[in-house]
Amino acid sequence: MTTRGKNTFYIHTFGCQMNQADSAIITALLQQAGYTLAESEESAGIILLNTCAVRENAVDRIEHYLQRIQGMKKRDKTLTIGLAGCIPQFQREETLTLSPAIDFLAGPDTYRTLPALIEQVRTGGNIASLEFNSAETYEGVDPVRQGVISALVPVMRGCNNMCAYCVVPFTRGRERSQPFSAVMGEVKQLVASGYREITLIGQNVNSYHDPEQGTHFAALLDAVSREAPEARIRFTTSHPKDISESLLRTIADRPNICHHIHLPVQSGSTNMLGRMNRGHTIEEYREKIAMIRSIIPGVALSTDIIAGFCGEQEEDHQASLKLLSEVRFDLAYMFFYSTRPGTLAARTLVDDVPETVKKRRLQEIIDLQNSISAELYQDAIGSVVEVLAETESKRSAGQLMGRTASNRAVVFDREGYQPGDLVRVLITAATSATLTGQPE
Ligand code: SAH
Ligand code: SF4
Ligand code: F3S
Numbered sequence: 001m002t003t004r005g006k007n008t009f010y011i012h013t014f015g016c017q018m019n020q021a022d023s024a025i026i027t028a029l030l031q032q033a034g035y036t037l038a039e040s041e042e043s044a045g046i047i048l049l050n051t052c053a054v055r056e057n058a059v060d061r062i063e064h065y066l067q068r069i070q071g072m073k074k075r076d077k078t079l080t081i082g083l084a085g086c087i088p089q090f091q092r093e094e095t096l097t098l099s100p101a102i103d104f105l106a107g108p109d110t111y112r113t114l115p116a117l118i119e120q121v122r123t124g125g126n127i128a129s130l131e132f133n134s135a136e137t138y139e140g141v142d143p144v145r146q147g148v149i150s151a152l153v154p155v156m157r158g159c160n161n162m163c164a165y166c167v168v169p170f171t172r173g174r175e176r177s178q179p180f181s182a183v184m185g186e187v188k189q190l191v192a193s194g195y196r197e198i199t200l201i202g203q204n205v206n207s208y209h210d211p212e213q214g215t216h217f218a219a220l221l222d223a224v225s226r227e228a229p230e231a232r233i234r235f236t237t238s239h240p241k242d243i244s245e246s247l248l249r250t251i252a253d254r255p256n257i258c259h260h261i262h263l264p265v266q267s268g269s270t271n272m273l274g275r276m277n278r279g280h281t282i283e284e285y286r287e288k289i290a291m292i293r294s295i296i297p298g299v300a301l302s303t304d305i306i307a308g309f310c311g312e313q314e315e316d317h318q319a320s321l322k323l324l325s326e327v328r329f330d331l332a333y334m335f336f337y338s339t340r341p342g343t344l345a346a347r348t349l350v351d352d353v354p355e356t357v358k359k360r361r362l363q364e365i366i367d368l369q370n371s372i373s374a375e376l377y378q379d380a381i382g383s384v385v386e387v388l389a390e391t392e393s394k395r396s397a398g399q400l401m402g403r404t405a406s407n408r409a410v411v412f413d414r415e416g417y418q419p420g421d422l423v424r425v426l427i428t429a430a431t432s433a434t435l436t437g438q439p440e
Contacts, residue, residue, distance in 0.1 A: 015052025308358030
């Protein structure tokens with residue numbers, strides 16, 4: 001058995017890019033306090049799970065993982081276990097009942113207290129640090145990232161939207177933006193460190209609003225793209241209500257901003273969008289898509305969609321299928337609805353679509369979207385695309401994996417290229433999720 005270094009830690013990250021970015025912040029905060037990153041989970045004295053609560057199956061995954069950790073802790077009583085992120089923030093002290101192995105809980109706004117929590121927990125007892133702090137943006141913390149090619153930069157945190165199905169406003173609290181000057185400082189550092197791709201992230205990234213000078217997202221994106229002219233600039237997630245003409249013109253005008261917009265629709269039916277509290281009709285969504293395509297020709301679009309939300313009728317489901325056929329998204333993240341306790345839907349609506357129906361509708365959505373993605377990807381055969389190489393391909397060291405500016409995954413023959421290189425690749429084959437090719 002490997003011995004565990006008492007002051008070493010290992011973070012296992014679940015959920016969205018915001019959690020990934022937070023794990024880099026947690027790493028920095030713990031390192032500042034004298035803890036070091038363990039090489040592996042097996043050698044760590046502290047294991048932190050940075051958790052996600054967005055759907056029931058996300059929570060199931062973590063419970064499953066906790067069982068494994070419980071076994072580790074039985075073998076080694078000195079192991080310290082913490083849960084961070086959205087589950088403890090949402091389920092509060094009740095989270096401790098998930099497993100007797102859990103020593104402490106921290107929420108997305110309390111990571112600065114982690115070193116103190118760990119010290120305290122080691123003198124005995126469980127502790128929870130779950131205060132909301134709507135001023136916390138972790139300004140001044142220099143995140144310790146894992147990769148050296150792509151960097152996530154959180155520019156805003158929290159969400160004020162209150163979509164009826166969604167737990168995020170309850171786990172992440174009120175919206176708050178990072179000062180413009182702080183974002184620019186971070187981008188300067190990333191450029192100096194040679195990062196090739198910078199993704200600005202936030203639950204509603206396009207509602208960014210600089211707390212000092214009131215700068216909006218379009219101006220921030222423009223400034224970031226000028227500060228890092230050699231890097232690809234991406235951003236996610238956008239809410240349809242905040243897609244403005246000035247934002248689209250910025251994307252169209254700046255050569256290094258990727259022509260890709262992730263624009264969750266959630267449903268193709270106005271009736272359902274109303275129940276979901278999305279704040280727009282499906283016609284308004286279609287108008288946004290038309291405006292995006294007229295200002296940024298050839299733009300790649302992706303979306304999120306939920307099957308079987310409360311009260312969804314067959315005609316609402318058909319409307320979702322129709323929207324997918326019309327818009328022809330490059331990619332969609334597709335889910336069936338699961339109730340999250342405490343949300344608006346859980347309190348005011350009935351989860352009345354039977355599970356079998358939800359799953360059947362989801363399968364129809366997946367089948368349709370996969371056939372659309374496959375057609376779009378097939379169309380790319382014979383074209384030359386610019387790929388930012390990210391890693392070796394999982395299947396062979398003789399191939400690299402990377403992404404196009406439109407965020408399509410491409411596997412190509414290595415021919416001496418390295419991760420981090422921008423490579424022009426001739427596409428020779430395609431599935432519904434990956435393009436394959438060789439350097440031009
Ligand atoms: N702020 C982002 C991320 C939200 S969570 C956004 O607005 O897109 C990511 C996706 O999970 C959502 O877009 C939605 O499609 C899905 N989702 C959220 N809550 C859900 C629930 N209770 N059941 C099923 N899917 C859900
Ligand atoms: Fe959730 Fe809606 Fe906020 Fe996205 S915009 S995080 S779906 S409440
Ligand atoms: Fe999950 Fe929290 Fe992200 S609930 S999707 S980790 S904001």
